[in-house]
Amino acid sequence: MAYHTPKRVAELSIEAGARKATLPLLTMLILGFLAGAFIALGYLLDIRVVADLPHEWGSFINLLGAAVFPVGLMLVIIAGGELLTGNMMSVTLAVLAGKLSVGRLLSNWFWITVSNFVGAVFVAYFFGHVVGLVAEGPYLAKTLAIADGKLHDNFLQAFLSGIGCNWLVTLAVWLSYAADDIAGKILAIWFPIMAFVAIGFQHVVANMFVIPAAIFAGHASWADWFANFVPVFLGNAAGGAVFVALLYWMAYIRGTNQKASLVSLRKGVK
Template sequence: MAFLKPDEIAKLTTETGTKKANLPIPSILSLGFLGGAFISIGYLLDIRVTASLPKDWGTFGSFLGASVFPLGLILIVLAGGELLTGNMMAVSMAFFAKKISFGRLVNNWIWITVTNFIGALFVAYVFGQLAGLTSDGPFLAKTAAFAQGKVSEPFWPSFFSAIGCNWLVGLALWLSYGSEEMSSKILSIWFPIMGFVAIGFQHVVANMFVIPAAIFAGQATWSQYIQNFVPVFLGNAVGGSIFVSLLYWVAYKPYFFKELQESELKHRKLSERRRKQL
């Protein structure tokens, strides 16, 4: 299996983040919707697999759920989609490398947040509520248990849990960028995502699905969701942008500085040639 070295992954991540930050609005609307929907489908699969398992299976049941949850990110990476937590890593890398402005970064995060939320709400209501996949029997109980576990955490535990989540999600994407074959990309994604789900870390887009699914079933409230959204969003932002992008930016800064210097030198030479021609 062909793969890239870490410094090469850093360069590719920067290029990917730059492309993401400059996507046209129609692409953001469709790909952001798909990103939120795909993560929600992965979470829905987790619920459907684990809800009816015997209680004496203990944490093995949690492992089974965690093992199928990565379907969402696999679909995003291989089929196409934009995910907020992934962009918190990739677009931040482009910002640190001075490829985009801070305003462009914020604009991308806002648009992807909104479109991911719409995609997640669609799955929660249409599949969860209208199709009855999270609104009845053990599936309702499991959905409510997941949601209450999220909203019952105080601000700071939610914040730090979210840091751990997006540290792993960011690394899943980082590894997938370094993989050149579809099968190796799937393996690169599966292990970190399975890990964060099994541990119980909080993911802002996954919560966009499971908490509203519980709300639609009368098992949670929107005020509880908002109180959960803020610390989890902030923690995910720190996990992806600081613990992945910034740390790797610092590690490979000489590599980036060399590239920036070469680019600036080429630009100066081109400008001088144009002035001489004039």
């Protein structure tokens, strides 16, 4: 399998972030809708797989659900989609590298947030509620239990959980840029996403599916969702923009142009 070095991955991430933030608005909205729907479908698959398993299986149930959830990000990366949490890393890197303005970043994050929300809620309402895939029996019970777990966290807990989540999610995106073939991308995505789901970290777009699914079942309110959205959004932003984008920019990109110029100058002097 072809493999890019971490420094080259940083460069590819910058190029990707610059492309993402300069997409036409309609393209951005379509791809954002698809990404929100893809992540929701991964969560729906998780619930359908684990909801009716015996409680005696313990944490192995979480592992099975975590094993199938990554299909959502696989679809985003390979089929095409614009996911907020991934853009929190790549678009930030493009800004740090001087390829984009902060205004471009904020515009991208805003429109991708909106379109991801529409895609995730579409799946929650039409597939989860109208079709009834999470509207009754053990599937409803599992959905409500997951939503309650997300809503139970206080602001600081949700914020920190969001950091842990997007540290792993953006590393999955980062690793996918290291691979040139589909098999390599699938392997790169699967392990970090499986890890964040098995641990139980909070993902702002995944929560756009599971909490509204509980709302449609009459179990929570949109105020509850928003109270969760704010700290998880901020935590995801910190996880992707600081713990991946900023740190790898400092390690691999910052000052590289100046260093290259100095090397050329020294060679010229010799």
